[in-house]
Amino acid sequence: MTFSIVELMETQKHEQYALHRRYINPSLARVQTIIGFDKIYVRGEGSYLWDADGNRYLDLLSGYGVFNLGRSHPVAKQAIQDVLTADRPNLVKMDCPLLAGLLAEELVKRMPTGLDAVFFANSGADAVDTALKFARAATNRPRMLYLDDAFHGLTLSTLALNGGMEFRKGFEPLMSGFDAVAMNDLVALENQLRRRDVAALIVEPIQGKGVYIPADNYLPEAQRLCHKYGTLFICDEVQVGMGRTGRFLCCEHWNLEPDIVTLSKSLGGGYVPVSATITRRRIHDATFSALDRCQVHSTTFGQNELAMAAGLATLHVLDEERLIGRSATVGEKLLKGLAALQERYEMIADVRGKGLMIGIEFKAPRSLSLRAAWTAAETARKGLFAQLVVMALMRQHGVLTQVAGPHVNIIKLLPPLIIGDEEVGMIVAAFDAVMAEAAKVGGRVWAQSVQLVEHALKSQV
Numbered sequence: 331m332t333f334s335i336v337e338l339m340e341t342q343k344h345e346q347y348a349l350h351r352r353y354i355n356p357s358l359a360r361v362q363t364i365i366g367f368d369k370i371y372v373r374g375e376g377s378y379l380w381d382a383d384g385n386r387y388l389d390l391l392s393g394y395g396v397f398n399l400g401r402s403h404p405v406a407k408q409a410i411q412d413v414l415t416a417d418r419p420n421l422v423k424m425d426c427p428l429l430a431g432l433l434a435e436e437l438v439k440r441m442p443t444g445l446d447a448v449f450f451a452n453s454g455a456d457a458v459d460t461a462l463k464f465a466r467a468a469t470n471r472p473r474m475l476y477l478d479d480a481f482h483g484l485t486l487s488t489l490a491l492n493g494g495m496e497f498r499k500g501f502e503p504l505m506s507g508f509d510a511v512a513m514n515d516l517v518a519l520e521n522q523l524r525r526r527d528v529a530a531l532i533v534e535p536i537q538g539k540g541v542y543i544p545a546d547n548y549l550p551e552a553q554r555l556c557h558k559y560g561t562l563f564i565c566d567e568v569q570v571g572m573g574r575t576g577r578f579l580c581c582e583h584w585n586l587e588p589d590i591v592t593l594s595k596s597l598g599g600g601y602v603p604v605s606a607t608i609t610r611r612r613i614h615d616a617t618f619s620a621l622d623r624c625q626v627h628s629t630t631f632g633q634n635e636l637a638m639a640a641g642l643a644t645l646h647v648l649d650e651e652r653l654i655g656r657s658a659t660v661g662e663k664l665l666k667g668l669a670a671l672q673e674r675y676e677m678i679a680d681v682r683g684k685g686l687m688i689g690i691e692f693k694a695p696r697s698l699s700l701r702a703a704w705t706a707a708e709t710a711r712k713g714l715f716a717q718l719v720v721m722a723l724m725r726q727h728g729v730l731t732q733v734a735g736p737h738v739n740i741i742k743l744l745p746p747l748i749i750g751d752e753e754v755g756m757i758v759a760a761f762d763a764v765m766a767e768a769a770k771v772g773g774r775v776w777a778q779s780v781q782l783v784e785h786a787l788k789s790q791v
C-alpha cells in the first residue's frame with residue numbers, strides 16, 4: 331500500500347479533536363470546544379485561515395508570532411522545497427554546514443555593534459537556556475534576574491524566569507538564585523546587582539504577557555546598571571524581534587546594546603522550528619573555551635538545513651517586501667483605530683503597543699447593571715471578560731485573537747506583518763461591534779458568560 335499524507339489528511343480530518351482527546355491533551359481540546367475555537371482548519375495563506383466548510387478567518391494570533399511573513403509564503407516555501415529536492419547532506423554534525431554560516435552572517439549584519447557570534451537551536455526556550463549558560467560561563471556568577479510578568483518559555487530553566495505563578499505552580503523547586511525585580515524599579519534592580527553575583531538580567535523589551543511597555547528610561551538605565559556591576563544584559567527578542575514592533579529588534583527603539591539577543595518564532599518562516607542566540611565573541615567563547623569543550627553546549631537538530639534555508643528566506647522577504655517599515659506604519663494605523671474606540675467604550679482601559687504588537691486592556695464598567703455581569707465573570711476567573719471578547723470576535727467576525735496571558739484582561743494582537751488597510755478596517759470594525767454588544771446588558775457578548783463562569787468555577791477553563 332502506498333503512503334499518501336494528502337489522502338490521510340483528507341480522510342481523517344474530522345477525527346482531529348477525538349484523536350487529541352484520546353492521545354494528546356484532552357483538557358486543551360475541551361477548552362477549544364468550550365470557547366468555540368474547535369474549527370477544522372484546512373488551509374492557511376497570507377493573513378487568513380480557512381476551515382473545512384470554506385469559512386475564512388483573519389489570524390491575529392499568528393501561531394503565537396511565527397507568521398510575520400504571513401502563512402505559506404512562496405519564497406520560504408520554495409527555499410525549503412529546494413533544499414529537500416537537492417538531497418542536501420543535512421545534519422552531518424561533524425562538519426561546518428554552509429547554510430548555518432550564511433544565516434549567521436545575515437543575522438550578525440542586523441545586530442547592534444559587537445554581537446557577532448551565533449548559536450542555533452530549535453525553540454525560544456532553547457535560545458534562552460543557551461543565553462543563561464553563556465552568561466554563567468562568561469561571568470562565573472550563579473544568579474539571574476528577570477522582570478515581574480516575564481515570559482521566557484516553559485522548560486524547567488526558563489520557568490524559573492517566569493513571572494506567573496500559574497505557570498510555576500506544581501513544578502517547584504525551580505532554580506535557586508533566579509529572582510524577579512519589578513519593571514521600572516531601578517532602585518530594586520541596583521540593590522540586587524550590587525551583590526555582584528548576578529550573571530545576567532533578562533528582559534523582553536516589550537513583555538508578551540500583557541504587552542507591557544517599560545518607562546522610556548528603564549531599559550537604557552537597566553543596561554547601564556548591569557554593565558556597572560559586571561552583569562550581562564540579555565534581550566529576549568523571541569516574540570518582539572524579526573520586525574514585529576517596527577524595527578528588526580525591539581531593543582532598537584531604545585538604542586540598546588545588549589550582550590545577548592535571542593530570536594526564534596518567525597525566523598523559521600512559519601515552517602521550521604529554529605532559534606538563535608547571538609552574543610559577543612568573548613561571551614560565546616567562554617563556553618566553548620577549549621578544543622575539548624567545542625561541543626559542550628549543543629543540540630542535535632541545531633543548524634539543520636531546512637531551518638537555515640527558511641531563516642535566510644525569511645530575512646530576504648523582510649527586506650524585499652519592506653515588512654519592518656510596514657509593521658511600523660500599519661501598526662500605527664491599527665493602534666489609532668483601536669485607540670479611537672477607547673474614547674467610545676468605557677470598558678476599554680488602554681490600547682498600547684509598537685508596530686504590530688498591540689494590547690487592548692479592559693476595565694470594569696461604571697454602569698451598575700453591566701457591573702453585575704462583569705463582577706460575576708471576574709469573580710469566577712480574572713480575565714474572563716477578555717475571553718468573552720475573544721470568543722465574540724471569533725464567533726461573529728471570524729477574527730482569531732488571544733487573551734494575553736492567564737488572569738489578565740488584555741487581548742494581544744500579533745497579526746502577520748503583511749496586513750494592510752483592508753485588515754485594519756476589519757479589525758477595528760470587529761472590535762467596534764463587539765464592544766457595542768458588550769456595552770448592552772444582556773448583549774450577545776454576555777450570553778456566553780454564564781456557561782464560561784460555570785466551567786471556570788469547575789476550573790475547566
Ligand SMILES: Cc1ncc(COP(=O)(O)O)c(C=O)c1O
Pocket residue numbers: 394453454455456458481482483484534538566567568569570594595
Ligand atoms: C519572549 C519569549 N521567550 C521565549 C519563549 C519560548 O519560546 P518557545 O515556546 O519556542 O520555547 C517565548 C514564547 O512565547 C517568548 O514569547
